Amino acid sequence: MLRLVVGVGSPHGADQVGWTVVDRLKARRLDDATYIKVANPIDVLDCLGECDELILVDAVHGLTPKTIQCWKWPNQQITDGADGGSHGLGIVQVLELAGELQLLPKRVMIIGIGVEQGRVSETWMPSQEAEIDAIVEEVETLYA
Amino acid sequence: MDDTSPKRKIHVPILTRVEGEGALNIVLGRDSIQRVELNIYEPPRFFEAFLQGRNHNEVADITARICGICPIAYQMTAIQAMESAWGIQISESIYRLRRLMYFAEWIESHGLHIHLLHAPDFFGCASGLELAKKEPVAVQRGLKLKKIGNQVLELLGGRAIHPISLAVGGFFRLPRREELLQLVPQFEWGLEASIAMVRWIGGFAFPEFHSPTTYVALQCPQEYAIMKGVIASSDGATVDVGKYEQCFYEEHVEHSTALHAHRVGNPLPYQVGPMARVHLSFDQLSPTVRELAEEIGWTLPSFNPYHSIIARGLELVQAFQEGLDILKSFEPKVQARVAYETSEASGCSATEAPRGLIYHRYDLDQSGHVSRAKIVPPTSQNQRQIERDLVKILPSLLSETDENIARRCETVIRNYDPCISCATHFLKVRRTKGVE
Secondary structure, three states: OEEEOOOOOOOOOOHHHHHHHHHHHHHHOOOOEEEEEEEEEEHHHHHEEEEOEEEEEEOOOOOOOEEEEEEEEEOHHHHHHHOOOOOOOOOHHEEEEEEEEOOOEEEEEEEEEEOOOHHHHHHEEEEEEHHHHHHHHHHHHHOO | OOOOEEEEEEEEEOOOOOOEEEEEEEEEOOOEEEEEEEEOOOOOOOHHHHOOEEEEEHHHHHHHOOOOHHHHHHHHHHHHHHHHHHOOOOOOHHHHHHHHHHHHHHHHHHHHHHHHHHHHHHHHOOOOOHHHOOOOOHHHHHHHHHHHHHHHHHHOOOOOOOOOOEEEEEEEOOOOHHHHOHHHHHHHHHHHHHHHHHHHHHOOOOOOOOOOEEEEEEOOEEEEEOOOEEEEEOOOOOHHHHHHHHEEEEEOOOOOOOOEEEEEEEEEEOOOHHHHHHHHOOHOOHHHHHHHHHHHOOOOOOEEEEHHHHHHHHHHHHHHHHHHHHHOOOOOOOEEEEOOOOOOOOEEOOOEEEOOOEEEEEEEEEOOOOEEEEEOHHHHHHHHHHHHHHHHHHHHHHEEEEHHHHHHHHHHOOOOOOEHHHHHEEEEEEEEEEEO
């Protein structure tokens, strides 16, 4: 099975959690998945190719900070609550578009990691290695 | 109708399918337009202020953060301004490689805007997703075109978002020839696909709307101007880039956190962007592009802002065609970066971002640190023209429902592909009725 794991985020503050987790997963080399990072959710569409499974890892507001939640796509819960904003398409809109264009693999999973509102400029992440390691291990179990 | 008359207030709190966030406020009398304000409420970001004291080598990385859609425009304009300050001459080969990089940004930005943000308006669709149901082949084409732009930026810039290879004096790293040649098939496909796209656009039903303006863009006799030339306007005036601040100025308005740009001595708004470029540099477009414009029956001058999607489409063809030539002919056996010395100096530059003319000026000290910066993005220059278009179109909409008025106004705004985040200000619409 061709698994694609995509970290969504940026190099800034708590928003980097998706990228950091994907970097750590890639470094652990526990499977032969393809790991990539994107800053703009629409760039996920560029990466779908021939994968059988897509796993998106992203920071999420609304979850308790540093907790993890996993959603299988399609999921009415996150569709209804989605607000992609106007600066490009959000993950939900991108997945809907990919579905409409028949680009999605059969299995799609979104792994959300709770971050605090307004913490974008702060750097709780790299400085707290143990927390990151715990998050990475939990994420890994979710799709293992 | 006097000031005590009942008024309709239309407030669009968040404009959709634009880059960034802004609102639109409209106050209508029974049969008159009393106020139209493009309200950009994104908080000011103060880039010019926190560039002060930074080393010149940091400027490109910092200014790239102004926009995730057009970082190259900011980086290139900043670097050219500093090269101008210190008299740095780059080789023709490096210039052409930078031009390819700039084309890649146009491909990415135009490809996305045409297919997912703008085209839905011509099909009565509320979103790119809706358009994908009606026109899946076109939307897939748009995504693939955008992806090609990303690939070029990844190769030339090191990464697609906020590239890191551009340097004062050239590039930190040049691509290998075989890396460039690997992109040739994609560009050959992109050229054919973009031509097909223009024919597709040519079949759209364009609203009848005439909004005369003065177009302002770079103009260069040797090429379709992007990175050099004089600042020309459709009223015949031209000005050297070095005199931009003598001829243009910005002012703050109460309803927007974005500055509004003006021409000195001319109270009327002006317009930058693809429509301006195509009008002022039509002769510099390739014969293929000019014939394509003729084939779809588009004649200049056009003052229908809905035609901007045609201009954007033609520029996409130009980008692929010229980019293909650069890919095939570039010989990387050149010096990646010329040496230079810093000194106390001031330099400016203007280039053509996807959304229009962008201007940067930097005052630099002896050690190459920024003592003062000035950045004028395209959207701050187009805001007044957008408001003017809204004032012009609203009388024909007065009998419409609030929802329809808001929807039509948003289509007017999207003609400009405004980048609110760049301008640090923009749009969202909510409509209420009542007595003010």
